Amino acid sequence: MSSQSLWAQEESAGSARDPSNPPDQVTVNNIFVVGNEKTRRNIILREMDIRTEITYDWEEFVELLLADQKKIYNLQLFTTVTLTPLFVGDEQVELLVSLKERWYILPSLIFNLADRNFSEWWINQGRDFSRVNYGIKLDHNNVGGRNEKLRVIGQLGFTQAVDLNYSIPYLDKNQLHGLAAKFNYYTNKNIPIKSVENKQFFYRNQAEEVLRKTFNAFLTYSFRGSFYNFHYLTLGIHNTRIHEDVLAENPNYFTHDGQRLKYFQATYRYRHDNRDNVAYATQGTLLDLSLSQYGLFSGDDISETEFSIVASKYTRLGDKFHFATGISGSAFFSPRQPYTLVRGIGYKPDFIRGYEINVIEGQQTIVHKNSLRYELLNIAFDISDFMPIDEFSVIPFKLYLSANFDQGYVRDANRIPENARLTNQYLAGYGLGLDLIGIYDAVFRFEYSVNNTGTGNFFINVKAPL
Numbered sequence: 001m002s003s004q005s006l007w008a009q010e011e012s013a014g015s016a017r018d019p020s021n022p023p024d025q026v027t028v029n030n031i032f033v034v035g036n037e038k039t040r041r042n043i044i045l046r047e048m049d050i051r052t053e054i055t056y057d058w059e060e061f062v063e064l065l066l067a068d069q070k071k072i073y074n075l076q077l078f079t080t081v082t083l084t085p086l087f088v089g090d091e092q093v094e095l096l097v098s099l100k101e102r103w104y105i106l107p108s109l110i111f112n113l114a115d116r117n118f119s120e121w122w123i124n125q126g127r128d129f130s131r132v133n134y135g136i137k138l139d140h141n142n143v144g145g146r147n148e149k150l151r152v153i154g155q156l157g158f159t160q161a162v163d164l165n166y167s168i169p170y171l172d173k174n175q176l177h178g179l180a181a182k183f184n185y186y187t188n189k190n191i192p193i194k195s196v197e198n199k200q201f202f203y204r205n206q207a208e209e210v211l212r213k214t215f216n217a218f219l220t221y222s223f224r225g226s227f228y229n230f231h232y233l234t235l236g237i238h239n240t241r242i243h244e245d246v247l248a249e250n251p252n253y254f255t256h257d258g259q260r261l262k263y264f265q266a267t268y269r270y271r272h273d274n275r276d277n278v279a280y281a282t283q284g285t286l287l288d289l290s291l292s293q294y295g296l297f298s299g300d301d302i303s304e305t306e307f308s309i310v311a312s313k314y315t316r317l318g319d320k321f322h323f324a325t326g327i328s329g330s331a332f333f334s335p336r337q338p339y340t341l342v343r344g345i346g347y348k349p350d351f352i353r354g355y356e357i358n359v360i361e362g363q364q365t366i367v368h369k370n371s372l373r374y375e376l377l378n379i380a381f382d383i384s385d386f387m388p389i390d391e392f393s394v395i396p397f398k399l400y401l402s403a404n405f406d407q408g409y410v411r412d413a414n415r416i417p418e419n420a421r422l423t424n425q426y427l428a429g430y431g432l433g434l435d436l437i438g439i440y441d442a443v444f445r446f447e448y449s450v451n452n453t454g455t456g457n458f459f460i461n462v463k464a465p466l
Helices: 003-012 041-045 056-071 118-124 243-250
Strands: 025-034 055-057 078-089 092-101 105-113 133-140 150-155 158-169 177-188 191-196 199-203 212-223 227-240 260-275 284-294 303-316 321-330 344-346 360-362 363-381 394-410 427-437 443-453 458-460
Touching: 025 041, 025 056, 056 078, 056 212, 105 212, 118 191, 118 199, 118 458, 150 227, 191 243, 227 243, 344 363, 344 394, 360 394
Parallel strands: 025 092
Antiparallel strands: 025 055, 078 092, 105 133, 133 150, 150 158, 158 177, 177 212, 191 199, 212 227, 227 260, 260 284, 284 303, 303 321, 321 363, 344 360, 363 394, 394 427, 427 443, 443 458
């Protein structure tokens, strides 16, 4: 939204001001919010820098309008957000915030792949449909109109799971403090127990018994002192029990004797998020840092410390082009971890294009991702004539052509011989892709990539790469 589009909005509201002669300053008399049938007004105003009875320089006012519109949209509660200044005097405005809410209650059937990505399933696992999860999922993304999130999952198939999540962003009047709770329980009859030749090695026993049972429970406190900065403190408990056959196949699956891995954990996370769209950014910055301690007490089965980072920058290069670059990485401080905590390239968020079918495991990982993108299409289809649900009456469609280059490195202190081809080596991949962004900011990526070993392939992914 530029200053020119602001004037266009004013004129449509009846303003007679000359767009070439804006005022030096404006005072905001009132803020009106319309279209928030479910969402509470204070949740929307929490995202706004602009306040009533404050006088702003005009250029500052325009910048704040742009930023406030972005912040409200990134709540992911609305399909459209428009901020329109309405002049009621030479330097007096009323601000109209016009919203169109999303459909918040989303029951859905689960039918997805259990593998890390589509290419892993298609190439390494031979398109095996037994590796599919199915079940029922219920998402309520605005339970009481305060941006609370509730998710309930009942799942069968490759992974049998029960998952409950609830979060409320603000508990207090000043809207600074929040709380979230998570519980999950899942079982598997077929699990990865190690990697061989930089690919996951899955195992199931002849009796097809349950090989792994895992229980997790977490409580997260959040603090948001400013618009773009978030602090999280998570405390939780983890308990995994494995079948004795797993240890027979890989005695080093855990770092201790026994079939159970139990520990308490604590994580501090800092997140700075100033992107124009959290699902697929074209401008802004992101910094996400976390420090985790696995094992807090003497009775815990492990004591491991992990540091991780994600840092990305998005720069517009004119109306159609933008450039995205970012680093991600993680580091453990001991030479060997239980296989349930193993990290590396191939595990989210660390990947390199062209290595989608590989896992390169180690104690320290660093990845540098880059994409130059060109907007091919940006259209929306109005299907309100035959769609009775207003929240789905407009289908947006964006298509980007991307040129990509990634590089990275994994340090494996153990130098496992069967994985030595790609560990402790410089890794790189490059290629072209098409990124499709659809309704409710769903992202699908279709890419052809070649890695620095000379192997090329076509890959399908969901979600933005950075």
